[in-house]
Amino acid sequence: MKKDIFLGSALVAMSVILFVELQKTKNPAIMADQVSAATFPSLLVGVLLLLGVLLVVTACLKKNKQKGQEGQARPAPFNWGKLRYTYQVPMLMFVFLCFYIFLTPVIGFYTMTFLFFVSTGILLGGPARKNIAMVVPAALASIIFVYYVFQVYMRVIMPDGLLY
């Protein structure tokens, strides 16, 4: 329920921002008697606003109904521990991915690929020697595969940085 209220409010806020941005759309003179470039997106933003409001209203109604059924029972406290347990690995992996993407043009694609591969492999498989012994050769094999398939065969030039 809380999630729906949050989502609905975010959609309403997003609709307002998008609507303001759409006001900046220019219309050339030739379009004076035509449907403007902003009409279709404005229509969609209007629908999004409506859906956002609908989501908040239905979530609030459900919440009230539930409250009525549960009486005065206190809601269960928010479990931060569970939240951290569930999301810490995906979030760390996402942070690694961001570092990989943002540092690739600075350090170089192949070096960053190796570092990313090894760090993600250790994050997911643990720091055991057996896992590291698997991850490092796999990282090197992947780099060689990417180099030959993409750079040599498909002629995709990967970004170079300070290193290779």
Added chain:
Amino acid sequence: MGDYLNAVIHSFSVLMDPSIVLLVCIGSIGGIVFGAIPGLSVPMAVAVTLPFTYGMTPMQGLATMCGVYIGGMSGGLVSAILIGIPGTPGAVSTVFDGFPMARKGEGGMALGIGIWASFFGGLLGCLVLMFSAPGIANAALKFGPWELFSLIVFGMTILATIGGGSVIKGLVSGVLGMIAGTVGADPIFNEGRMMFGFNILMGGIPFVPAMIGMYAVSQLMQDVEKTESWTADPPKTDKTPRIPVWRSAIVTLKHYKETLFATGVGVFIGALPGAGSIISNIFAYDQIKKFSKHPEKFGTGIPEGIIASEAANSSVAGGSLIPMITLGIPGNAISAIMMGAVVLHGIQPGPLFISTQPELAYGLFMAFVFANFSVLLIQIYFVRIAVFFLRISRALLAPVIFVFCVVGAYSVSYRLFDLYLVAISGIIAYIMVKLKVPLAPFVLGLVLTPIAETNMRVALMTDPNPWLFTTRPISLFFLILSLISIGWTIKSSKPHKQGV
């Protein structure tokens, strides 16, 4: 009729090209591997394959993706039968009878039946596609911009409402996708919109990096939430069982009624926008069980259960391409990604696709047919490949896929912006999933918006009267269907909620 036959005969020449045959086989192996590994999905496989197809001709690219699609749909049965975990959501009900059969020591027979049922279902689905598509496309040629716009509205609403879950959230996803599809230059006068000062967005949100982020990155983030499944040793499978090829084929053929029924269900559900292999395999299993003379045996390891699930999920592929090829409206996320690939090559699927690009259209049909044979042979004789990948540590798979995502997104247009988009769309899709907002309507919205907007504006430029959308019979028909689909979903979800 003569042209039609000529095109069909000509399409056989596609299979004379060794590069196409090879690419379908490689794609099939890739698809089977992705399908077999629980946690890796078929849309992810198609999205990751997409960048490999840039350097290819449109036919080669489509052939590769056909292999991946068919291989992925079928590959889910390997892990479903051997370890009791469906490799893809489409193989959920394969577990019900496939795994008990394997535990009784008949793993080889279960695999064989699943592979043959998958082959017959996939092949029949392709034939339905091949023979129904030209007729539907001809009918669609009579559509004007009003009808096409209303058809897209119908496609979007049915997709948003049919997938289960909240109707509002389905619609939110579709509208968000459509808004994302309007970013950048408008299709008529080339005026920039909603770019927030980033001129790089003038060309719109690039489809491939967005898809890679949404389907690959977000999926991997969901998979690693269950840390135990990644840090634990790979699932144990017994020694790969030997498949009794001909005995399993005979068993499958003996149950031809179940195969045909499940295929019909798969094709029909596949052709509906948004409904896919997940619904089809469960529905077909459930119905075949209901009409069976011995429903109590279902779940104990009987061939009918495997056939129902596998024929239904594999025939979805053919069905899902019918609306994409004939109307330019993809039936599910996978065909949406395939449509994106076709568009990247400068080809627009739709009613004119078969008549203007007959070689490509019939070549695609033929590649689909061949992909079924290729998947059949690979799974029967090289099922060990899938089992080998099933045994690989999951901690190695995630970084490999991430690296391919990054390389693939970058290789589209060599822009770092596309890499940032992979990360952004990945985290947005992850949040959407966590908030129970479905992803498929977003993808369809992104793909269909340029077509919808162009048709709406052309319609209004032709005649400014907006009521024409409701007074032209076919257009009105689609709009009424849209309202019915929303109304029906809201009505049918009410008793369920009360029950909860």
